[in-house]
Structure formats: structure tokens, C-alpha cells
Amino acid sequence: MELPEQDAFDESVQVVREANARGIPLKLLGGQAVRVLCPLFPHRARNDQDMDFACVSPAKKGVIEFFGDKGFLGDARFNTLHGDRQMYFTTADGMTSVDVIMDRLNMCHVLVFRDRIDRLPDTLDIADLLLTKLQIVELNAKDVHDLLHLLSAFEVRQGDEPGTIGMGRIGELVASDWGWWRTVTMNLDKIAVLAEGEHRDLLPEGRAFDPAEQARSLRTFCDEVPKGMRWKLRAKVGDRVRWYELPEEVGH
Numbered sequence: 001m002e003l004p005e006q007d008a009f010d011e012s013v014q015v016v017r018e019a020n021a022r023g024i025p026l027k028l029l030g031g032q033a034v035r036v037l038c039p040l041f042p043h044r045a046r047n048d049q050d051m052d053f054a055c056v057s058p059a060k061k062g063v064i065e066f067f068g069d070k071g072f073l074g075d076a077r078f079n080t081l082h083g084d085r086q087m088y089f090t091t092a093d094g095m096t097s098v099d100v101i102m103d104r105l106n107m108c109h110v111l112v113f114r115d116r117i118d119r120l121p122d123t124l125d126i127a128d129l130l131l132t133k134l135q136i137v138e139l140n141a142k143d144v145h146d147l148l149h150l151l152s153a154f155e156v157r158q159g160d161e162p163g164t165i166g167m168g169r170i171g172e173l174v175a176s177d178w179g180w181w182r183t184v185t186m187n188l189d190k191i192a193v194l195a196e197g198e199h200r201d202l203l204p205e206g207r208a209f210d211p212a213e214q215a216r217s218l219r220t221f222c223d224e225v226p227k228g229m230r231w232k233l234r235a236k237v238g239d240r241v242r243w244y245e246l247p248e249e250v251g252h
Contacts, residue, residue, distance in 0.1 A: 008096060011096075012053075015051070015053075015070065016122050017122065018070075020121065020122075024055070024059050025056060025059060026053050026054070026055050026059075027117060027123050027124050029052040029129070029132065031044050032051070038152075038153045040204075044142055044146070051097070051098045052099050055100050057084045057114070063100055071091070071092055072089040072090065073090050073092060074087070075089070085104070086102060087100040106245075107132075107136065108136055108183060108244040108247060109183060109245070111132060120162060125162060125166075126154050126164060129146075129150060130147065131169075133147050134187045134188070135183055137186075139187060139190065147211075148199065148202050148203060148204075149204060151191065151195075151209065151214045152208065153207065153209070167218070167221050167225075170184070170222070171225040174222045175227050176228060178227075179234070181222060182239075182243050182244075185222050185223070189215075189219060192215040195211045195212035196212050
């Protein structure tokens with residue numbers, strides 16, 4: 001018998017590919033995206049059947065029609081009120097829930113991906129996926145797993161080439177916003193330590209890159225990238241004022 005998580009993963013991939021074939025730029029997020037991008041690495045266990053996608057607000061109508069055609073049930077009230085930033089669906093039996101994040105991810109920081117949605121066929125861009133994790137002030141084990149796998153599979157490289165961890169993309173955020181810089185560099189330091197210590201067991205065999213080395217390289221870049229006056233003024237305040245938002249739980 002197949003595990004429910006396997007069913008959810010396979011269905012998520014199928015949904016993404018069918019949506020894109022219809023011209024709807026739906027992309028995987030989170031652990032399922034990492035699993036698609038790192039198929040030879042051990043995927044992290046899941047005990048839920050949720051599906052998480054990214055899309056863009058101009059495709060809102062197409063998303064609603066697509067999931068309706070697939071037999072999913074939309075939360076009409078929630079999607080009307082919040083559909084420009086997030087939409088919610090379930091399967092007919094209520095066993096699987098679907099969140100579609102539109103244009104930007106609002107958590108500890110704001111990651112705008114609207115203009116980058118089509119860089120890869122099935123998932124958000126590698127650098128954007130990495131940033132969805134690096135922007136979390138309190139990393140959990142799932143976040144660490146995903147970060148280590150991405151840093152093990154994809155090269156940290158100058159520029160912003162799809163399929164790499166593009167320093168150009170990361171630099172534009174950390175150079176313009178001290179809060180982004182503070183959280184990203186804090187987490188890169190953590191990942192480098194964890195990769196060589198208590199979470200060394202999460203490092204996949206056959207990795208193409210050393211994640212600790214890549215994390216340190218990216219940290220150095222974040223420190224050296226030229227900063228603007230606004231960044232420098234905020235840096236003087238430092239940790240005395242909270243530099244991140246507390247993630248908002250949108251009920252549905």
C-alpha cells in the first residue's frame with residue numbers, strides 16, 4: 001500500500017504539470033519542491049496530505065476554474081476575501097487541503113516572486129526557494145532539511161541564472177533591507193554549524209556541493225555586497241528593534 005504522503009506528492013506534481021500545460025503558472029513550494037529538485041536525496045517524511053503552491057494574481061480566475069475542473073472544492077468566502085494573496089481548496093473528501101500563495105510570501109519577511117514565477121517548470125526558482133527558508137527567524141527541523149538539501153544540490157554562483165543559487169537574487173534583498181540581511185546571515189551561520197555538527201546526518205550521499213562551505217560563501221557575499229544609506233541607518237539600530245514580522249495565520 002502506498003503511503004498517503006506519496007499520494008499527495010505524486011498528485012501535487014501532476015496538478016502542477018497539468019496547470020502549466022493550461023497556461024496557469026502554478027509552482028510547488030516547500031518540501032515537495034525540494035523533493036522534485038533533489039530526486040536522488042532522501043525526502044523528508046510527512047504525516048499530512050497538504051499541497052502548497054505558488055502562483056500569480058492575474059491567474060486567479062484560471063486557478064479557481066482549474067481546481068474546480070479537478071474536483072477540488074474552493075472556500076468561496078476565503079478566496080473572495082483573500083484571493084489576491086492566498087487561495088484555499090480541499091479535495092471532495094476533505095482529506096487534502098490546498099494553499100495557493102499569490103505573488104509574494106508574507107512571513108517573517110516579504111518575498112515577492114511574481115516576476116520570477118516561470119523560471120523553472122515545476123517549482124519556484126532555486127534562489128527563491130532557499131529564501132523562503134532563510135527568511136524564517138526560528139528554523140525547525142524541516143526547514144534545516146530543505147536548506148541542507150538545496151545547498152547540497154545547487155551551486156551558489158554569481159549572477160541570477162535559473163537552476164543555481166543566484167547571488168544576484170539574494171544580494172538584491174539583503175543589500176536593500178537590513179532585516180532581510182540580519183535573518184539570512186543568522187540562518188546561514190546556523191546552517192554551516194549544523195551541517196558540520198548535530199545535523200550532519202541530514203547531509204545526503206552523492207551531494208554535489210558541501211552545504212557548510214556554500215553557506216559560508218553566501219554569508220561572506222551577504223556581508224560584502226554594497227549596502228545603501230537606508231540599510232546603514234537601520235543597522236545602527238540593530239537588534240534593539242525587532243527586524244522581522246511574526247507570521248500571520250490566515251484562518252479558513
